[in-house]
Amino acid sequence: MSKYDSIKFLKETKARVSRRCDRCSGDIVRGTTYYKESVGKINTIGMTLKGFCVKCHSEFGASLLKS
Ligand SMILES: [Zn+2]
Numbered sequence: 001m002s003k004y005d006s007i008k009f010l011k012e013t014k015a016r017v018s019r020r021c022d023r024c025s026g027d028i029v030r031g032t033t034y035y036k037e038s039v040g041k042i043n044t045i046g047m048t049l050k051g052f053c054v055k056c057h058s059e060f061g062a063s064l065l066k067s
Contacts, residue, residue: 004039004047008065010057011038022050023064037065 013036019028028034028051035057037049052064 002047004042005065007039007042008037009039010035010052010062010064013051015051019051021053021056023052023056023060026053026055028053035064 012033015028015030015032015034018030019034020026021028021034032054034051034053036051039047039049050064052060056064
């Protein structure tokens with residue numbers, strides 16, 4: 001648990017590279033929408049920000065942030 005966990009939110013983002021969902025390991029294809037953890041304008045160097053596919057976001061919503 002990092003000190004930024006309480007301010008994290010999920011930001012709708014277009015995938016710049018293909019990646020995998022951090023929950024279901026499903027493919028997130030480059031150019032498609034996914035939901036990335038964000039902490040606003042705070043410097044995120046050294047932080048691990050997860051990304052989730054649309055399917056997991058519609059199923060679990062903000063509770064993904066607590067996983
Ligand atoms: Zn997923």
